[in-house]
Amino acid sequence: MAFIQDNTDTYEEIKIPVPWGHIAGKWWGPKDIQPILAIHGFQDNACSFDPLAISLKKRNYSILCIDLPGHGFSSNYQKGVFYNLIWDGVYIIHRIVKHFGWNSKLTIIAHSLGGAMALNYASIFNENVQKMIALDCIAPVPDNISDVLQNFGNCIDKFLEFEETDNETLSYEYEDIRDMIMETRKNAFTSAALNTIMKRSVKPSDVEEDCYVYCRDPRLNYSQNTLMAKSDMLSLSSNVKCDILIIRAKNGVTFNEWADELLEMFKQNGCYVDVHTVFGNHYVHLNNHLAVLDHVLNFLKH
Template sequence: MAVKGMLSELKLPVPWGHIAAKVWGSQQALPVLCLHGWLDNASSFDRLIPLLPKDFCYVAMDFGGHGLSSHHSPGLPYYQESFVSEIRRVVGALKWKHFSILGHSFGGAVGGMFSSIFPEMVNKLILLDTWPFPLDPKGIECVPTYRRGAIEHLLQVEASQKPRQVVSPEEMLQRFMKNNSHVNEESARLLLQRGTTKVATGLTLNRDRRIALPEHSMDFVSREQFMNFTKQLQARVLLIKAMQGYFNVRREDDTNKNIITFVTDTLKLILKERYQYIQVPGCHYVHLNQPENVAGIISAFLQSKETIPHHM
């Protein structure tokens, strides 16, 4: 399926292979880096970007181990900091000094962390149904359990050496939709186009099998750390919350809204007029299922003239 306005595909070299990306618009225009969610890929933005202002260059990258990007080197896990580092490699290759970030779900958390570590580089940070830094409602004390699970999963995958499973396109679609209840069929087909490879007898998933549960990779922070990371941000921040989206990254108690209250209160307290919060109807993948619900809000935010002075 061709996407209107897409200029090119990029393959940016990294020590373990390449990072793949899709580009919309002129690479001389104002840059926006688009970061997909957990186990998704750059096609997450295929239906949104054509609705956004044409005077920007949108680059949607596949994180390592996702989409068409190379898998990380053998023996290495996937941690959030690895993906933050990938952003720095990508913008370095593109020679971007200053840019904006549009991040969905896990991509927003990675983009938020990048914006705190490299604050002088990020003009605007747009968060789609996500927080800039991941909080766990069970508290920071759960992190050792998550880290243990990550290591044990990595060792288990290495020991299994099973061949990649091949399934029919229809079975792949049904499995994907079962595991992603917020994705409609059209959106699922888009993500699978980039997320699978055709072989003689069907389809195989492209993603690295070392990538499993999000809590294996997320760098969860305490509430105190959340506040400290927020204080480092120089960007203007727009948080778009889907009304039927997720409140809890682990989804076990998704009616608990204490986290979103803490996040929005903290961002408003620290960022003041640099922070904007908007709720929209839709589910966690509203930007893909119903992009018209968010396109106008994102467009206005990108085109707003207020800029944050960069500290040299």
């Protein structure tokens, strides 16, 4: 299959300067209004919101979909820097707010890991967020300390070992990267969804003809993304003041009893909370965005 390039006639490519390089993004819709900020999930990229962004743009909404560091067209962290994106997300979001000088409260739409990042931001900068839409995510999953003790040290060892290799420059045939993505996602993407996510998942190799580089920092495989017990997560999230829409996928992630406890706490704190379950898997917003579109539009108008 041939390499599919993005059609930049329908959005504006954005580069936000940061000390380690830049944060890339796709700005859909009017530039003279503050956009909805869209944050993708782990090892995805800004294209995961393309179907929703196109529909929102048609309704005169503005939406900025970013690539997280180490993902898509954004810069990787410097060598030696460890990824902990759920917490890194707080200053990543705040950097973007400061860069554009946004004065109005944020509306954030986020999927999976992005939802956990958004909730942490809404907890710490609770006066900055008006609305949060969480797609098949509700919060950072609380850690079991025994699992942390077993796995975290191993992640650090593998991270340090990786620094001694040259795997960051490996190139592949296009179809091989498609196969790798489908394997890691357990075939959860439709063919059309995979074509969409591939637009920012690869770029042509500078050294090997007809080969491509995977646009994802492989060090992400050795990151640790929570380090927070249930009591800490609930305590932090008790600061949230914004309206919240949670869209659960019927065949998506499992919401445990702590999730129900969290929702009840939001309601007791006076947050408007809207929860819907839609048919689909963890990537329903990309595979079939119409399943979530009306819920999103109704919430934005609330």
